[in-house]
Every structure is written in C-alpha cells, then in structure tokens.
Amino acid sequence: MIAAMGATVAFDGFGPGAQVPLMGSDGQTGATQALASAAYRDSPLSTIQEADNDLYKTTVKEGRWGLFRPDLGEAFSRAVQVRVLGGARKALIQSFGADPQPVVEHCLAATHIRRQRDIKLTLVTFVCGVLFLPGLLLWLGVIQLRRLAAGSENRRAGAAGTALLLGAGLVAAIVLIKLPFDGILPNYLRAMIVAPVLGWFLARRICERYAVDLRERWTGLLSGGGVGPHVPKSAPQDPGEKSAEELRVNLEKLSAEQQSNIVFYAGAKGVLGLGTRWGSWTLAEELVPQAGREIHAFRAWDVIRKIHDELTLLERGSLKTGFPKPTVKHWIISPVGEGADEVTRPEGDSIVHYQVKPHEIQRICNDQQFGAGNRHYLGVQFTLWDGNLVLTMMVTVTSLLHTLRIEVTGHALGPVHGLFTTKPKAKTKEVSKTVRFWETREIQQPLLETDDIVRLAVRAPLTWYPPVLEFLGGKMVLPEPFGLRHVWAGPLWKNRFMADDAIRMATPVLRAVHAATVKMLDDHGVDTERFTNRSMFLGGAVQDPGPKKADVYDA
Structure with missing residues (x-):
C-alpha cells in the first residue's frame, strides 16, 4: 500500500499524483447525490441554515434590494464554485463518504442551465422593459410595495398589498382608454404600460419551463438516477481555450486534494472531515524481556506494519455476516486551532501533490511522538449507509523510555442533513368546498408566483457580473474550514441503527490491533503477560461502550 503511495502520474500543468483509493470510495453515491441536489433547488436561501450543526454555521448575507435575492440553488452553486474552483481559494477538507467532484460538476451544470434561461430573460427584459423603462420602474415599484405589505404579519397590510396591485391594474386600464390615439407620445405611454405586462407573461413561460427542468434533475438525483451533469467547456479542444483549461486543472486539483493523506485536528471539532472522537482505548505497558531472552530492537513503525496487515484481514471472519471490507490507510495529522478559519497544507520535498511520501510517513511515525510537529495515525474506515455514515478507527503507536503505548480512537461522521434529502413538492393550497363548506380540498397552485417571475427577470441581466448581483441581492457564505461533507453532517447518535x-x-478493530501487537512483541522477545491482561480488560470494556465527547477534556 505504501509503495502505491509513492507512484506518480504526470499531467499537463497539474497531476493528481499518487493514485491512492479514497477511504470509503465505495457506496457513497447517496451522500454525493444529496449534496449535489442543492444546486437545483428553488427553496428560499434561508433554509440552508436548517442544516447547520453545533460546530459549523452557514452565513446568509442580505442584499440591498429584496427583488434581487437568490434562491438556495443559485446561492449554493455560486458559493461552491467560488470556494472550490476559485484561483485564490483556501485549502479544502476532504469529503469522506462523498465525492466532491460530481457535486461541483452539478453546480456548474445548474449554473449553465440558469444562464441559458437568463439569456432569454435578458432579451425579454430589454425589449419589454428597458425600451419602456418608465413603465417598468412603475410596475417594479408597485410590486415592491406589494411585497413589503404581503411580508407583514398584519393581515390587513397583506390584503392592502393585493389591493394595491389590483388598483394599479385598474388605473393602467383607465389610462389606456382615456389617452388620445393620435401622436407618438400617447402611443408610447400605452406601450409603456402594456409592454412590461407582456414581458411578464413571456418571462413566466420561460421561467416555468426551466423550473420544471431543474426540479426534474433535483428529483432524479434523490431517486438514484437522473441526468448526469453537463459541464460545457470542461475539456479544452485547443490550446487557446484558457477558461476550459483552467477548469480542467482546477477539477484535477480538487481530486488530488480529496486523495490527500494529510488531515487536520482542530480541538473539540475533532479531525476535520472525520467527525468528532467518541471513544478512546489505550494499551500502555512497560517493555520487559522474556525470561532468559533479550528484547530484539524494534521501532513504532514495525508495530504499525503488523497492525496494518492484521486490519486488512478484518473481513475474513469465521461467520459470513457481510462484514464490509475496510479501507486501511496511513494518515499524517496536523494540529490547527479549534477556532481556525482556514488550514494550510504542508509543502516541501517530502510532499507530492498533497501526498506525504512513504519515507517521510515512516520517519514521522518513529520520531515525532512527543512535542511539536505532525503525528502519524493508521486509520481503518468503513463507509456505510450509502455514504451517510463514515466510521473511522485511528491507531497510533508511541514509545517513551520503556513504555509502549497503543491508542485506538473511534471517530464517527453522521448522515447528510435531512434538508438535502427532501424531494420537491408540488405547491398546493387548502380551500373549502363550494357546497360542503365544512370540508376542504387541495388545489394546485402555479409553480412560480408573480414575485418569483419578476425576481428572475430583474436578476437575469446582471448574472454576467455576479459581484454586483450579490451586492444587491445577497449571498451565502460557507462555513470554514470548508469541506462539502462534514459541515452539513447531521446527528449520528439519534439514529439507533x-x-x-x-x-x-x-x-x-480493537481486538485485531491488540492481537497484532501482542504477536509482534512476542516475536521480539517481550514478556507479553501485562499486555495480554490489559488487552483482556479492554476487550471486556469495549463490549458495552458508550459514546462520549472524547475530544472535550473536563479540566
């Protein structure tokens, strides 16, 4: 496995380096598709905060004008693209249990679909709005006043908003009739009133067609199928296509960073991307030689190799119970502050494409066991529930003076929050029946309301310069340190299974680690009686473990 980590593959500009299988790369499509579905959602942006947990909070920044507000899919796609593919982006946290590249590709695909819609809406806005700008501004003012009134908790204010729109329509009809029919100005005034309304009808048809397409993709992802993401210009056809080449390099960089064997420990937040530590078991005893023998010298790396070999055989049990095959991998853990808003990946001659070289892993394992510096851990990981549950056991070996210490810790990453697994629902309204007024029935409502059509139409001309659109309408700020999977992980311990x-x-896992350790020590002339007794005690205690906040010390 370590030899495989040293292999390199060359690419133009940037290569992913060592092709190490990502821990838990199998059976993670459910979590990936749930996260990708957010790119197609038309829910209010504020709903993303429902997915926040105790450790990570998403910020929703309000804009200057509510008519330019984005929905969840628009803001999510924009935020993820800027954070993951931006030129000056910070380091990313690996998404264990999910594959970030398809999520990013769906964000790009959703943005492309919306831009195709916005091209048509921009043409409609220009012909029916900009050419008749005074009328457009008047209608926008009426709609904004109606929106403010409808948003009030006072029912009278909401009714007044509806009456305001009806009154404006009545006044417009009177103006159309009373104006003279001769002259350019009266006819322009008529067109000024009629053209924005005609543009609204055209925009409605365009918006509804694309809304249906986006919802079908949303539903398809959560149903386990759907149309794959279509990302135009993701592969350059000639050397002159700089944007396509830049996108290709950034996607390769994302894949390489996802496969990195460097992770970060952030205090009470645990190992970023792996979840908090819920359990810890320590086997620490003095090294005493067997009677009449001397201890054959060994180092921490020798113990780790034996444990590694034993953990790879976990699936070969006596009973055929479908125990999943674990992924065993060597990790380098770098400490960061609990409140750090970014992480920095180490660089140097011993690191190639985010991968620490095998000889450096062995050196860290043997030498950096005390004091400052990175630490080595051996991880065994299970990805279950279609990527919604990631279980990781981390093993570290230290030797100080005559004491050998083998510590096993359990980390758990919960399922993707339920917000990402909800399918779109038809918009309905409950009304009383005409005759049997004491009974009710549900009636189908339009997919998009008047405010939605106007919002999309006024946003369309500005989608080509997102900073202005974000200034006017607001945006979503992702929590840091950011990784697509762990920042929206729901609670694990509330799900019994x-x-x-x-x-x-x-x-x-614990018993396999202890068995490998005792066997290795016995082969090197160490009296293993104390280790065996301690192992039996831990083996009994682990039969009834309870989750604890092992990363929080009560001191």
Missing part, C-alpha cells in the same frame, strides 16, 4: 453500527465496529 447507525449508533449500533458505530459501537459494534469498535470491538473487532
């Missing part, structure tokens, strides 16, 4: 899986997984 998932909690059971986490607790049951600890026992076979």
Whole structure:
C-alpha cells in the first residue's frame, strides 16, 4: 500500500499524483447525490441554515434590494464554485463518504442551465422593459410595495398589498382608454404600460419551463438516477481555450486534494472531515524481556506494519455476516486551532501533490511522538449507509523510555442533513368546498408566483457580473474550514441503527490491533503477560461502550 503511495502520474500543468483509493470510495453515491441536489433547488436561501450543526454555521448575507435575492440553488452553486474552483481559494477538507467532484460538476451544470434561461430573460427584459423603462420602474415599484405589505404579519397590510396591485391594474386600464390615439407620445405611454405586462407573461413561460427542468434533475438525483451533469467547456479542444483549461486543472486539483493523506485536528471539532472522537482505548505497558531472552530492537513503525496487515484481514471472519471490507490507510495529522478559519497544507520535498511520501510517513511515525510537529495515525474506515455514515478507527503507536503505548480512537461522521434529502413538492393550497363548506380540498397552485417571475427577470441581466448581483441581492457564505461533507453532517447518535453500527465496529478493530501487537512483541522477545491482561480488560470494556465527547477534556 505504501509503495502505491509513492507512484506518480504526470499531467499537463497539474497531476493528481499518487493514485491512492479514497477511504470509503465505495457506496457513497447517496451522500454525493444529496449534496449535489442543492444546486437545483428553488427553496428560499434561508433554509440552508436548517442544516447547520453545533460546530459549523452557514452565513446568509442580505442584499440591498429584496427583488434581487437568490434562491438556495443559485446561492449554493455560486458559493461552491467560488470556494472550490476559485484561483485564490483556501485549502479544502476532504469529503469522506462523498465525492466532491460530481457535486461541483452539478453546480456548474445548474449554473449553465440558469444562464441559458437568463439569456432569454435578458432579451425579454430589454425589449419589454428597458425600451419602456418608465413603465417598468412603475410596475417594479408597485410590486415592491406589494411585497413589503404581503411580508407583514398584519393581515390587513397583506390584503392592502393585493389591493394595491389590483388598483394599479385598474388605473393602467383607465389610462389606456382615456389617452388620445393620435401622436407618438400617447402611443408610447400605452406601450409603456402594456409592454412590461407582456414581458411578464413571456418571462413566466420561460421561467416555468426551466423550473420544471431543474426540479426534474433535483428529483432524479434523490431517486438514484437522473441526468448526469453537463459541464460545457470542461475539456479544452485547443490550446487557446484558457477558461476550459483552467477548469480542467482546477477539477484535477480538487481530486488530488480529496486523495490527500494529510488531515487536520482542530480541538473539540475533532479531525476535520472525520467527525468528532467518541471513544478512546489505550494499551500502555512497560517493555520487559522474556525470561532468559533479550528484547530484539524494534521501532513504532514495525508495530504499525503488523497492525496494518492484521486490519486488512478484518473481513475474513469465521461467520459470513457481510462484514464490509475496510479501507486501511496511513494518515499524517496536523494540529490547527479549534477556532481556525482556514488550514494550510504542508509543502516541501517530502510532499507530492498533497501526498506525504512513504519515507517521510515512516520517519514521522518513529520520531515525532512527543512535542511539536505532525503525528502519524493508521486509520481503518468503513463507509456505510450509502455514504451517510463514515466510521473511522485511528491507531497510533508511541514509545517513551520503556513504555509502549497503543491508542485506538473511534471517530464517527453522521448522515447528510435531512434538508438535502427532501424531494420537491408540488405547491398546493387548502380551500373549502363550494357546497360542503365544512370540508376542504387541495388545489394546485402555479409553480412560480408573480414575485418569483419578476425576481428572475430583474436578476437575469446582471448574472454576467455576479459581484454586483450579490451586492444587491445577497449571498451565502460557507462555513470554514470548508469541506462539502462534514459541515452539513447531521446527528449520528439519534439514529439507533447507525449508533449500533458505530459501537459494534469498535470491538473487532480493537481486538485485531491488540492481537497484532501482542504477536509482534512476542516475536521480539517481550514478556507479553501485562499486555495480554490489559488487552483482556479492554476487550471486556469495549463490549458495552458508550459514546462520549472524547475530544472535550473536563479540566
């Protein structure tokens, strides 16, 4: 496995380096598609804050004018693209249990679909709005006043807003009739009133057609199928296509960073991307030689190699119970502050494409066990529930003076928040029946309301310069340090089956680690009686483990 980590593959401009299989690369389509579905959603932007957990909060920045506000899909796609593909972006946290590249590609595809819609809306806005700008401004003013009134908690104010729109329509009809029919100015005034209304009808048809397409893609992703993301110009056809080449390089960089064997520990937040630490078991005893023998010298790396070999055989149990095949990988953990808003990936001769070279991993394992510096951990990971549950056991070996210490810690990353797994619902309204007024029925409402049509139409001409649009309408700011998977992870311990899986997984892993350790020590002339007794005690305690906040010390 370590030899494979040193292999490199060359690419133009940037290569992903060592082709190390991502921990948990199998069975993670559910979490990936749930996150990708956010790019197609037309929910209010504020709903994203429902997915926040105790450790990560999404910020929604309000704009200057509510008519330019984005919906969830627009803001999510924009925020993810800027954060993941931006030229000056910060380092990303790996998305264990999900694949970030398809999520980003769906964001690009959703943006492309909306831009195709905005091209048509811009043409309609120009012909029916800009050429008759005074009338457009008058109608926008009426709609804005209606929106402010409708948003009030006072029912009378909401009714007044509807009456305001009806009154404006009545006044417009009177003006059309009373104006003289001769002359350019009267006819322009008529057109000034009629053209924005005609443009609204055309914009409605355009918006509804694209809204149906976006909702079908949203539904398809959550149903396990759907249309794959179509990202135009993602592959350059000639050397002159700089934007396509830049996109290709950034996507390759994203894949390479996802496969990095460097992770970060951030205090109470745990190992970023792996979830908080819920359990810890320590086997620490003095190294005493066997009677009549001397201890054959060994180092921490020798113990880790034996444990690695034993963990790869976990699926070969006595009973055929479908125990999943784990992914075993060597990790370098770098400490960062709990409140850090960014992480910096180490660089140097010993790192190639975000991968620490094998000889450096071995050196860190043997030498950096005390004091400042990065630490080495051996991780065994299970990706379950279609990527919605990521269970990781981390093993570290340290030796100080005559004491050998083997520590096993359990980390758990919960499911993607339920907000991302909800399918679109038809808009309905409950009304009383005509005859049997004491009974009610549901009637179908239009997919898009008047305010939605106007919002999309006024946003369309500005989508080509997003900073201005974000200034006017607002935007979403992603939590940091950012990774697509862990910042929107829901609670694990409230799901009984998932909690059971986490607790049951600890026992076979812990016993495999102890068995490999005792065997290795016995081969090197160490008296293993104390280690065996301690292992038996831990083996009994792990049969009834309870989740704890092991990263929070009560001191």
